[in-house]
Amino acid sequence: MRFLPVWLAVGLLVFSTGCPSKSTPDAGGGAAQVEPEKVEPDDAEAVAALEELGGRLTKDDRGVVTVADMSALSFSDEQLAPLGKLKHVKVLKLYGADVHDKTIIENVTQMKDLRDFSAANTVITDEAVAKLATLPELSVLQLRRTNITNKSLESMLALPKLRYLDLRYDAVNDVGMPTVAKMKNLQVLRLEGARISDAGLKELAGLSKMKFLNLRGTDITDAGFEAISHMTELETLETNGTAMTDEGAKHLAPLAKLKKLELYRALITDEGLVHLKDMADLEHLMLRETAIEGPGIANLTGLKKLKSLDLSETSFGDDGMEHIAKLPALESLNLWFTRVTADGLEQIKDMKTLKKLNLDDQGLGDDAMAHLAGLENLEELSINSNGDITNESVQYLKNLKNLKKLSIAFAQIDHKGVEELKKAIPGLEVKEG
Structure with missing residues (x-):
């Protein structure tokens, strides 16, 4: 997942388990005894049939199935028919091209308590979503790579509790964004691979409760990022391949609550990083395949919560390493395919926070x-494809007593060197190829 905010993980747990059962006073005046709510039991044959298929079913303290995960394999509509006899499911996961509208219309609509529904890579259409919209408790709807269109968005307006919507790689576009803009309770929106441009994104500027926005693979420029600047509750912003420049980066400055920011393949340079300097809560920053060279990292040294920094596939060089050394909480640093040399690494030789x-x-x-x-x-240390690293390095690496994983593919540390390392660092896992 991918990264999930703490608020989201807690929320899903609450939705999965439901509200507390009723309690009654102890006869002796002691602590209250919890009595599970009495409900109609699940059909035993239906449960057995789904488990035999490999379904992962979870029951609550009442003995009824509340979580049905059928996503390990792609099952046919006929195989999934027993789902219609499970009346108390709150979380349902389906997967694969064998799942059609029939499963939704005939079976899933029987689950009146359903709150979290996933149908990734299925072939369900707008007709199925129209039926799903009759389930009043639905708050999480994950429809990645399905056959839905903008028409489904209209149906979703009947779901007042909808707060998590995954439309990745669906046939939705700018035309549907005014409809999404009416979903005022949305907190998570994933639009990777959808046909969204600046015009569509501008329609979403009023979604003031948004905490997680995914725009990977969309056609967003600086103008689109101006719309994002109004989503001041955002904690995660994931972008990939957008045309954001240093000018557009100024629209990130109002997002003071960001914890995770991905600007993969954006057009930002060192100058644009000044707009990130006041993101006091930022923990994860990806600048992969950007035009960052190093000096701009000086703007990040005041970010006391920054734990992860990805500068891979950039022209980042030794000039930026002195600033890396000043990042007070950095635990993970990715310098794959950059221009850092031995002189640059000397700048971080005393960093005690680095773990990866x-x-x-x-x-x-x-x-x-x-x-x-x-x-x-x-x-964790990865030094793959460095052909001048030999057994001579073992004397240095074996001082890393907390090292758990070492990757040395296409380096020149041989079997003898590996054995020496494993002897010096018990439990070390070495990946040689």
Whole structure:
């Protein structure tokens, strides 16, 4: 998932388990005894049939199924027919091209308590969504890669509790965004791969409760990011391949509550990073395949919660490493295919917070590894495709006593070197290819 905010994880747990059961006083005046609510039991044959297929069913303290996960494989409508006899399901997951509207219309609509529904990679259509819209408790709707269109969005307006909507790679576009804009309780919206441009995004500016927005693979430019600037409750913003420049980056500044920001393949340079300097809650930042070279990282040194920084596939070089060393909480640093040399790594040789470091494909040698010996809390290190790293580096790497995973594919550390490392660091997992 991908990253899920704490508020979302807690919310899903509450929706899955339901409200507390009624309690009655203890006869002796002691603590109250919880009595499970009496409900109609599930059809035993239906439960057995679904479990035999490999379905993962979870029961609550009343003994009825409340979670039905049928997403491990793609089952046919006929195989899924027993679902219609499970009346108390709150969370349902389906998957695959064998699932059609029939399953929804004939069976899923019987689940009046359904709150969380996922039908990824199925072939359900607008007709099925129209039927789903009769389920009043639905708050989570995950319809990635289905056959729905903008018409389904109109049906969803009948779901007043809808707060999580996944439309990734569906045939929805700008025309449908005014309808989405009416879903005032939305907190999570995933639009990766949908046909959304600046015009569509501007329609969504009024969704003031939004906390998680995914725009990977969309046609968004600086103008679209102006609309995002109004979503001041955002905690996660994921973008990929947008045409955002340094000018557009200024629209990120109002998003003071961001915890995760992905600007993968954006057109931002070092100058644009000044607009991130006041994001006090930022924990994860991805700048992969951007035009970042290094000096702009100075704007991030005041981010005391920043734990993860991805600079892979950029021209980031040694000039930026002195600023990396000043990031007070950094635990994960990805420098794969950047321009950092041994001199740059010397700048971070005393970082005690680092737990994960990726140095793949850097053209590094043994002299660079010497600067890693002081990273005493490092748990994962990847040095793949560095052909000048040899057994000479073992003397440095074996000082990393907390190291749990080491990747050395296409480096020149041989079997003897690996054995020496494993002896020095008990439990070390070494991936050689």
